[in-house]
Amino acid sequence: MKYEWRKAEKHVYLPKKIDVQTIPNYKFICLSGNGNPNSDLFGQQISALYALSYALRMKLKKGELGEPFEYTVYPLEGVWTSEKDPGDGPVNKDELIYQIMIRQPDRLTKEDFLAVVEPTFQKKQNPHIKEATFIEYEEGPVVQTIHLGSYDEEPATFAKIHEFMEKNSLTHATTMGNYIHREIYLSDPRKVIPAKQKTLLRYKLK
Numbered sequence: 001m002k003y004e005w006r007k008a009e010k011h012v013y014l015p016k017k018i019d020v021q022t023i024p025n026y027k028f029i030c031l032s033g034n035g036n037p038n039s040d041l042f043g044q045q046i047s048a049l050y051a052l053s054y055a056l057r058m059k060l061k062k063g064e065l066g067e068p069f070e071y072t073v074y075p076l077e078g079v080w081t082s083e084k085d086p087g088d089g090p091v092n093k094d095e096l097i098y099q100i101m102i103r104q105p106d107r108l109t110k111e112d113f114l115a116v117v118e119p120t121f122q123k124k125q126n127p128h129i130k131e132a133t134f135i136e137y138e139e140g141p142v143v144q145t146i147h148l149g150s151y152d153e154e155p156a157t158f159a160k161i162h163e164f165m166e167k168n169s170l171t172h173a174t175t176m177g178n179y180i181h182r183e184i185y186l187s188d189p190r191k192v193i194p195a196k197q198k199t200l201l202r203y204k205l206k
Helices: 040-062 110-124 127-131 151-167
Strands: 019-034 076-082 097-104 133-148 178-185 198-204
Touching (some): 040 076, 040 110, 110 127, 151 198
16 A cells, blocks of 8 residues: 555644644755755755655665555655744845755665665766765654745744744744744645645744
């Protein structure tokens, strides 16, 4: 049976309201950068992550890495660092620092990942494929909710998260005075109009 994260992990990706969760250790393929996400560079990096993720998915489906396992590829995620809190209004996109990533099934290893890098690069000729890394990360306690609408309208949803945090005496984590948040892109912007795009917005808590 095909594993569907949307059905099996609703509490992680599809909360019905603002809530607090504890996110365990997950495995990811990642790329880092800075600047405006509307750039060609950002699009090429996303393509590299998906190319590697689908290469691994095919190996698992064919049973080349043990027992055959079929699943839906996890959604793209972005961890964004900015001097301004997104709950206080639009941030300067040109000054953003980011790490984009796609989660991988727990059974995959770094060795499995490294084995698909060169074949995938030869097939796609995308230089960012060779820049990608395989990491494990435990996010821990978070507060999160679904944002419905365009990315530029996210500050209004972040403001609601702030209200929830104040009522519940929660504080989100910062790094060297900078604000960090995670976005998980549940809709394909190529197929869904901005007004109907779903994005999970998440703060890591102290």
